[in-house]
Amino acid sequence: AQSVTQLGSHVSVSEGALVLLRCNYSSSVPPYLFWYVQYPNQGLQLLLKYTTGATLVKGINGFEAEFKKSETSFHLTKPSAHMSDAAEYFCAVTSESGGSTLGRLYFGRGTQLTVWP
């Protein structure tokens, strides 16, 4: 079974401060990991993904995430928050295991990021 835990349903930072959104996953097979962002009343937009290879993954809008297998984590960071980063962020996991549903994603419950001026 696969699952995702996002620690902290709400995170608040000041503009220019470090953003850290936490994600831990559970998977019995090598995972594929994704971070998505959602603005109000919109769909999800892909920020970045990890499949294989380099464990530090860079995405759009200055975000990056590091896959740490030993910690089963995939935390999302951004060195300097901008007002436009205020949104909800979702971590998701899937895998390429035999017989599994193609591309089925398991989502965390989301973290709402607020950025103060």
Next chain:
Amino acid sequence: DGGITQSPKYLFRKEGQNVTLSCEQNLNHDAMYWYRQDPGQGLRLIYYSQIVNDFQKGDIAEGYSVSREKKESFPLTVTSAQKNPTAFYLCASIGQTSNQPQHFGDGTRLSIL
């Protein structure tokens, strides 16, 4: 541009009424998904389809039905059996491999009159 189109953006349902949410994609993707989103609960899978004329129940299929008669289309019907249908519904699709991200539509917000 290729993408996923969901319609309508907002939908209202009367008691005892079935309503259908549209999802169309021109990405030539094989697999399509319907999710329900409630505040603080993330996205929960309702139904999914990997090929035409085939679909499977997700985690919360009760009160919902789908069809997949064409590769491009995966409509979701919210039946009167769904007692708490007020939510944001998202449709997604993916190509042939799991290491590719899902593409999402902009969602339909369903409310009860």
